Amino acid sequence: MPHDDPSLARYFADLPDPRVDRTKKHTLGDILVIALCATIAGADSWEEVERFGRAKQGWLKTFLTLPNGVPSHDTFYRVFTRLDPKRFAGCVTRWMEAVCEATGLRHIAIDGKAVRAAPGDTFSGCLHLVGAWAAENRLILGQEPVADKSHEIAAIPELLKVLALKGALVTIDAAGCQKAIAKQIRGGGGDYLLAVKGNQPSLHEAVLGVFDRACEADFAGFDHDGHEAVEDGHGRHEERYVTVIHDPDGLPPGWPDVAAVVLVGRERAVRGTNTSTAHYYITSLLGTAEQLRRLVRRHWSVENQLHWVLDVAFGEDSNRTASGHAGANLGLVRRAAVSLLQQDPGKGSIKAKRLSAALDEGYLMRVLRGFPAI
Known part of the structure; x- marks a missing residue:
């Protein structure tokens, strides 16, 4: 990834990719970062993650490789279903x-x-x-x-x-x-x-x-x-x-x-x-x-x-994702998103901050890096 990618990239460098080589049209790092960005910005399903990625493709391209564009929702689902939850x-x-x-x-x-x-x-x-x-x-x-x-x-x-x-x-x-x-x-x-x-x-x-x-x-x-x-x-x-x-x-x-x-x-x-x-x-x-x-x-x-935040602002209790490891891995993405949004010292509910992240790419990047930046 480019040198100015979000700081989380280095923490996932050793995460094993569960896919076989011939199916790797998108990098694992890109998939993880897009999923996290989308979740912070209000996406609560794989379809919404894909929609976010396509809407923000130009911005994402400034710090991700995106060799074949934005992955489909099926790709996100398959990767998170097979990703080792302990290693993740x-x-x-x-x-x-x-x-x-x-x-x-x-x-x-x-x-x-x-x-x-x-x-x-x-x-x-x-x-x-x-x-x-x-x-x-x-x-x-x-x-x-x-x-x-x-x-x-x-x-x-x-x-x-x-x-x-x-x-x-x-x-x-x-x-x-x-x-x-x-x-x-x-x-x-x-x-x-x-x-x-x-x-x-x-x-x-x-x-x-x-x-x-x-x-x-x-x-x-x-x-x-x-x-x-x-x-x-x-x-x-x-x-x-x-x-x-x-x-x-x-x-x-x-x-x-x-x-x-x-x-x-x-x-x-x-x-x-x-x-x-x-x-x-x-x-x-x-x-x-x-x-x-x-x-x-x-x-x-x-x-x-x-x-409480997971249920009220992220709708976790009504999320049906459970196949393979997808439920546990998506749950961890939601928890990371809550954690980063909680670091923002500004006023407003988590739901309001998710909306801000969807509308303001600069704000989303600051959230993704953590408060304070590391």
């Missing part, structure tokens, strides 16, 4: 980590998302993608599709293998609260913060026991910390509190380097109706109650800043 995701991981340039403690939130309209033989009955989200930087760091007849528990270790875990804090909901996963994170030089629920009954009971004993002793003799916050507005009163007990006793063996157990509680009153919730966590991070509160809350940014 590895390339995206290297690219996004370069854009990320995070310093200090990096927060990686791991969570799964079902693509409801795309059939699949997984535990959710459809294509199910587990992603690693850089919560501070709002970037996708990796993706692993749940294999046929499998569950998120099997996909998470595969995803962790491609992530740079040293110095990172990894948060996962209860599905990922497994001894082997905690050991894998610690072995990679990272810390974990895992939600504890009934799927780990002995651990859940032991964590509750730690807090029961601390309450009975009025926390005397327990190394602990707490944080409280009160919020009022729009007819709602909410109290949130976090209690941390460091170096807890009585947990089942095999959980590596547990530094603390965490209780996150919330009491809420809305128009005379009161509700209360309590959530428990274990962590290898020796943090304060305020720090852990922020990490727990920021974990769920993956729902608001990624999953």
